[in-house]
Amino acid sequence: MRKNDLLIGAKNQMKITAAALNNDSLPEGRHQDHIVPGLLIIIGKKRRTWYVRYRGAGGKQKTDLLGYFVPNAPPKSDSLGLQEAREKARAVLERVEAGVPVVGTKPAHPKQGGMTLGELFDEYERMRTAKATAAQSGGGKKALKGMKTLPEAMRTVRRNLKDYLKLPAHDFSKADLRKVRDEIAKRAPQMSDRFMSYLGTIMKWAAQEDHIETNFVPDTLKVGPGLVRRERVLTADEMRAIWAACGGPFESANGAAYGRLVRFLLVMAQRKTEGAKLRYGDILNGRWKQKGDSNKSGREHWLALPPLALEQLGNGEAHKLCFAGEKGGVIGNFSQLKAELDKLSGVSGWRHHDLRRTASTHLQEQGFAPHIIDAVLNHAIPGVGGHYMHGALNEAKSGAVAAWAKELDDILKRKPEIESSSTSN
Structure with missing residues (x-):
């Protein structure tokens, strides 16, 4: 000064x-x-x-x-x-x-203490982008690895460390990291571990470039799955209650689209983000085509849509979202909408991801092989198998979804078990 x-x-x-x-x-x-x-x-x-x-x-x-x-x-x-x-x-x-x-x-x-944490993140993102640009022009592929997830990674670390971005990077301590890790784990255990992985990669680079003394992220325990292991499978009564409540009345303007989306996800067992970004142009001859750059697994994914799923879509122009928010964009404020749905349905303590677990569990009980269920969920094949097995299994996984949709339709038409037992008495 x-x-x-x-x-x-x-x-x-x-x-x-x-x-x-x-x-x-x-x-x-x-x-x-x-x-x-x-x-x-x-x-x-x-x-x-x-x-x-x-x-x-x-x-x-x-x-x-x-x-x-x-x-x-x-x-x-x-x-x-x-x-x-x-x-x-x-x-x-x-x-x-x-x-x-x-x-x-x-x-x-x-x-004198180096860049702030926010400046460090900015520099890392510039470095990765510059390397990727150079790799594309030079025909190399190594620097392109991880670029698809870079925007999500940077959003995640900046959002969760927003209170620390103006702090000199060398002053960010292991105690600070544990505090942020635990706060995330309370609301989203899996996100806690994902945050740790994203930050660890950034801090490894920062330590190599001497922006910080050491990368202590690998030495800090990941607590996500260990803190809360999700095992929630919705009961028949809970599915009926949630399905009925999806019809509203929601107080939020996006409620109607959100209710249709939840029903659709329960039928199709796909990820919330992938369903929320579905456009009418992605549906060809009654089949949903997910492009490789539009899903977490990074590969093309086809699924035939059973009637119960098609009922939730309606009709629209190819470029429009099937579950558009009030301004035509992707639905926002899922937390508020989920809280309203819990209140309307009387079912709490579940998450959107539990819809996938519920569907896959019922497929397992129907006798479908694990690799077919993994194909429905669009899980990447781990280990050596992922290198050698590239079958799309379009018919098999579409058949599995149809079988689950039929069972779900039967569940929805049945009377609640509590009501049935009280009537028989």
């Missing part, structure tokens, strides 16, 4: 509060503290710097650098908060008043 910057006029000043600092609402410029005389913070484009001004020996005006503030920094970081800045400024002013020389250690500039 240049000394001339300290002479910025008071026109941009506003009251300094902890809330204003944390939500980054203070405009650029100089802001004088209203509690401690002489304490001020300079808000720049990238830095927020604390100073204390006072008159030293001989009445000469002096300005001491106190430290730097990072919005929403976690505990034990190098960020100097409002209360700490006031205490530090008071200590300086007390020494001045007592006539004692002011001797302090100059705080390290954030740039």
